[in-house]
């Protein structure tokens with residue numbers, strides 16, 4: 001049985017209760033984990049608070065070396081970690097490998113920033129000098145969803161640890177196993193690098209218990225949260241009681257616009273990968289496709305050809321391109337959204353059925369689905385469609401496309417395909433989103449800040465910007481001469 005990991009040791013939950021983790025492709029039991037309680041969480045928070053002084057006093061360069069070593073340990077075990085990730089999450093193993101590499105890359109990115117982490121200074125009046133110190137926030141909670149259980153954890157762990165914070169990680173209830181292994185490896189690097197035990201801890205269990213304790217416990221100074229917009233709103237409300245810092249990475253309904261001058265073959269590939277990667281369960285997946293009328297029919301033909309080739313199956317099979325949905329409820333939700341669209345007049349171009357055959361009987365499989373002529377008031381357009389179904393709409397021109405694309409409560413990513421630089425720039429300016437890709441698939445770069453606008457989130461992860469969300473600045477005034485003691489003030 002996997003266990004929670006607190007102060008460098010594995011623990012059961014205080015009441016001995018467990019949760020089963022099952023493979024979404026087969027229903028088989030993968031492992032059990034402790035069903036952590038509020039007390040278990042408090043223990044982890046206290047341990048993290050005790051480790052804070054020693055960890056934050058290490059030079060950033062040392063903390064950076066720890067992150068680089070952690071990345072090395074994770075890369076060394078890439079294959080085993082990826083296999084475990086596929087078993088608990090369902091994604092094809094080739095995607096699991098990419099996710100493990102992404103985690104390592106993020107740790108390396110922040111490890112590499114260590115030597116440039118500094119505050120500032122300024123000369124003030126009357127012989128005084130001002131210093132701007134960068135201080136860690138303290139104990140940070142990382143609350144992570146099930147769709148990318150380790151890379152999304154890395155987005156929080158990398159900057160938080162570099163800045164001298166200590167952490168309690170709460171993985172999603174259904175995907176704790178790979179995260180536990182990775183936290184253990186990061187801990188190993190910390191201790192080897194001269195850090196104390198308890199810098200990073202992980203408590204498994206329900207969001208309503210473990211997550212809630214992280215939100216409410218006054219020792220926790222910051223919550224890095226990734227998950228649904230509804231849960232994010234709750235996180236923000238509860239955090240307000242303690243004026244806790246929050247970074248919220250929430251839901252999205254990313255539009256993709258294909259103009260009539262676009263490279264249609266490349267755009268069709270990007271639409272297929274962008275919608276069906278991770279079985280459509282990505283915050284940044286393409287969730288609405290807007291096609292210029294003139295190219296709509298030919299583009300749909302190309303897209304159907306791509307989608308037909310997505311081989312469904314158990315993610316552990318090396319040739320699988322599309323795994324199962326993560327849970328039965330998730331599949332039902334997508335089916336209900338497709339049904340709603342069809343009732344409102346949409347036409348199914350491909351899919352909208354469960355695949356047949358013994359291989360699929362026990363998993364939560366759904367054929368990749370394309371629906372066209374979709375009413376903009378359909379659920380699949382207005383809500384976040386977190387699965388393998390894509391609504392396709394025709395538009396007259398760029399104005400029409402941008403207006404429809406922005407008609408959403410979400411504003412996470414967006415993409416536009418055109419060879420016209422004016423159309424590209426106009427889209428980049430007008431699309432209400434934290435990211436716009438032009439003639440590119442949705443790839444996240446550690447070099448660039450990432451975070452949604454509108455109800456897709458608050459604050460940034462990635463980039464040097466993430467550092468601002470894991471530190472406070474503190475101003476210090478040093479008087480070296482006492483030319484004047486005149487005081488004033490705000």
Ligand code: NAD
Nearest residue numbers: 144145146171172207211212227228231249250251252283
């Ligand atoms: P979720 O909101 O249900 O759960 C996310 C995490 O919050 C889990 O660990 C869960 O246990 C925990 N949680 C639940 N209730 C809680 C509470 N009361 N207090 C504290 N923690 C609680 O989200 P999910 O279904 O796991 O993930 C899918 C969602 O995440 C989608 O909406 C997706 O778009 C979003 N997402 C966003 C990004 C991004 O970067 N913007 C990335 C990936 C996923």
